[in-house]
Amino acid sequence: MVRMELAARTVSSSDVALTSALADIGCGDGRIVVMAVEEFGARKAVGIEIDRHLVATATQKAHASPLSDRISILLDDCRRVSYADATVVCVYMGVTGNAEMRALLASLPEHVRIVSHSYTFDGWTPAASSTGTHQVPTADGASESYESEFAVYLYHGQGVARC
Numbered sequence: 130m131v132r133m134e135l136a137a138r139t140v141s142s143s144d145v146a147l148t149s150a151l152a153d154i155g156c157g158d159g160r161i162v163v164m165a166v167e168e169f170g171a172r173k174a175v176g177i178e179i180d181r182h183l184v185a186t187a188t189q190k191a192h193a194s195p196l197s198d199r200i201s202i203l204l205d206d207c208r209r210v211s212y213a214d215a216t217v218v219c220v221y222m223g224v225t226g227n228a229e230m231r232a233l234l235a236s237l238p239e240h241v242r243i244v245s246h247s248y249t250f251d252g253w254t255p256a257a258s259s260t261g262t263h264q265v266p267t268a269d270g271a272s273e274s275y276e277s278e279f280a281v282y283l284y285h286g287q288g289v290a291r292c
């Protein structure tokens with residue numbers, strides 16, 4: 130799961146405030162969609178998640194938001210969903226997941242921003258990328274943490290269309 134500071138970097142990489150609709154592919158616990166409307170001014174955010182337990186968590190989180198009317202959580206397979214209304218699409222699905230989504234995302238119009246966490250898309254050149262390190266708490270919940278590297282890649286529809 131993306132930690133909050135990385136989620137913020139993911140959303141802020143996309144100029145989300147300028148957008149009408151953000152879709153988070155594989156939204157997990159919903160932190161990105163909630164953050165998109167609450168902190169970055171997205172008019173609408175949709176999370177798509179295949180794990181029903183995570184959907185329940187994300188739905189709870191969305192309902193708890195004062196801007197819940199702008200957030201939707203869908204229990205679905207992201208490969209079967211239409212992103213026609215999205216202006217920003219976030220994805221953090223791994224090598225295989227990105228490969229599976231590539232054709233679908235390539236069909237989106239020029240103005241759409243695609244923000245990929247940690248993984249690139251074969252043959253696509255990011256318009257921008259952002260790397261850094263962050264502290265990850267140890268799994269056992271001890272106070273110690275370790276430093277981990279991260280990367281966020283921003284693709285513009287225009288760049289995608291050329292591929």
Ligand SMILES: C[S@@+](CC[C@H](N)C(=O)[O-])C[C@H]1O[C@@H](n2cnc3c(N)ncnc32)[C@H](O)[C@@H]1O
Pocket residue numbers: 130131132153154155156157158160161177178179180183205206207208221222246
């Ligand atoms: C690495 S997590 C990212 C979660 C969240 N986007 C974040 O950044 O915190 C990937 C998520 O994708 C979901 N997922 C995997 N395959 C999926 C599919 N075909 N359709 C929808 N969600 C899927 C997983 O259940 C998991 O919650």
